[in-house]
Amino acid sequence: MRLTIVGCAGSFPGPDSASSCYLLEHDGFRLLLDLGSGALGPLQRHVDLRDIDAVALSHLHADHCFDLTGFFVVSKYHPDGQMPEIPIYAPDGAGPFLASSYGRTEGLQLxxxxxxxxxxxxxxxxxxxxTVTPTLVDHPVTAYAFRVEAGGKVVAYSGDTAPIDALVDVAAGADLFLCEASFVESNENPPNLHLTGAEAGEYAARAGVGRLLVTHIPSWTDAAEVESDLLTTYAGPYDIVRAGDVYDL
Ligand SMILES: [Zn+2]
Ligand SMILES: [Zn+2]
Structure with missing residues (x-):
C-alpha cells in the first residue's frame, strides 16, 4: 500500500498545501480519502485524474469535500471522453449537498x-x-474516522474530530495513523471540534501505532507548537506531514 499526502492544510488551503486529500494505492487501485478545497490541483502531480477509482469522504466540510465538484467536471467533460461512474462513499446527504455546491438544485444531483x-x-x-471501516467521531457535522486495510497493512485516519476514545480502536496497531492536530494547548479551544498535538499523541500512544502522521494543521497555527505539544504525550515515531510526502508500506 502506498500513501501520498496530496493536501494536509487544516480548515482551508495554505500557501504550501491544499486542504485534506490523501491518495491510497494498492494493486493498481487508487482511492482518495477526502478531496478538500484546492486538492484537485496538486493531485495531478501524483496521478492522472482519470485513474481515480473511488473517493471516501470523512465529512462534508469544504476542506474535505469541495473539490469533488471540480472532479465532476473532469469526469464528465474531459476531452478524452466521459469517465465511467465513480463510487463516492460519504455521509448521508452528500449527493444533494455537492450537487448544490456545483450549482445544481434538482435533477441528476451529480x-x-x-x-x-x-x-x-x-x-x-x-x-x-x-477494506474501509468508518467510525463516527465528534465534530459539528456527521464525521467519520477510517480504518483502511489492504495487503496486510493498516492506515488509520482520524478525519476531523474532538477527543473521542473511539480513535484508539480505529487506530489500534495501525502501521500509519494520520491524525489531525488543529489546536494548540496554549489556547482556549472550543469543544467538540478538533484535537491538539498532545491529544493526537495520546491516542497514538494508546493505540500502539507504528507511526503517527500529524496532519490538518491550519496555516494560522504554529506547527512547531503543535509538535512540542505532541512530545508531551508521545515518544514513538512520527512526522508532521507535508504535501507531497509518500509512505510505502
Ligand atoms: Zn477539516
Ligand atoms: Zn471539519
Missing part, C-alpha cells in the same frame, strides 16, 4: 457521474482491494 454510498457507523466496506 448522479450521472458519481455513485453515492452512505457510510454506516462501524460497517466495513470493500472498495477495490481496500
Amino acid at each position: 448522479g450521472d457521474q458519481f455513485d453515492f454510498h452512505d457510510w454506516t457507523d462501524g460497517k466495513s466496506v470493500d472498495i477495490g482491494p481496500f
Whole structure:
C-alpha cells in the first residue's frame, strides 16, 4: 500500500498545501480519502485524474469535500471522453449537498457521474482491494474516522474530530495513523471540534501505532507548537506531514 499526502492544510488551503486529500494505492487501485478545497490541483502531480477509482469522504466540510465538484467536471467533460461512474462513499446527504455546491438544485444531483454510498457507523466496506471501516467521531457535522486495510497493512485516519476514545480502536496497531492536530494547548479551544498535538499523541500512544502522521494543521497555527505539544504525550515515531510526502508500506 502506498500513501501520498496530496493536501494536509487544516480548515482551508495554505500557501504550501491544499486542504485534506490523501491518495491510497494498492494493486493498481487508487482511492482518495477526502478531496478538500484546492486538492484537485496538486493531485495531478501524483496521478492522472482519470485513474481515480473511488473517493471516501470523512465529512462534508469544504476542506474535505469541495473539490469533488471540480472532479465532476473532469469526469464528465474531459476531452478524452466521459469517465465511467465513480463510487463516492460519504455521509448521508452528500449527493444533494455537492450537487448544490456545483450549482445544481434538482435533477441528476451529480448522479450521472458519481455513485453515492452512505457510510454506516462501524460497517466495513470493500472498495477495490481496500477494506474501509468508518467510525463516527465528534465534530459539528456527521464525521467519520477510517480504518483502511489492504495487503496486510493498516492506515488509520482520524478525519476531523474532538477527543473521542473511539480513535484508539480505529487506530489500534495501525502501521500509519494520520491524525489531525488543529489546536494548540496554549489556547482556549472550543469543544467538540478538533484535537491538539498532545491529544493526537495520546491516542497514538494508546493505540500502539507504528507511526503517527500529524496532519490538518491550519496555516494560522504554529506547527512547531503543535509538535512540542505532541512530545508531551508521545515518544514513538512520527512526522508532521507535508504535501507531497509518500509512505510505502
Ligand atoms: Zn477539516
Ligand atoms: Zn471539519
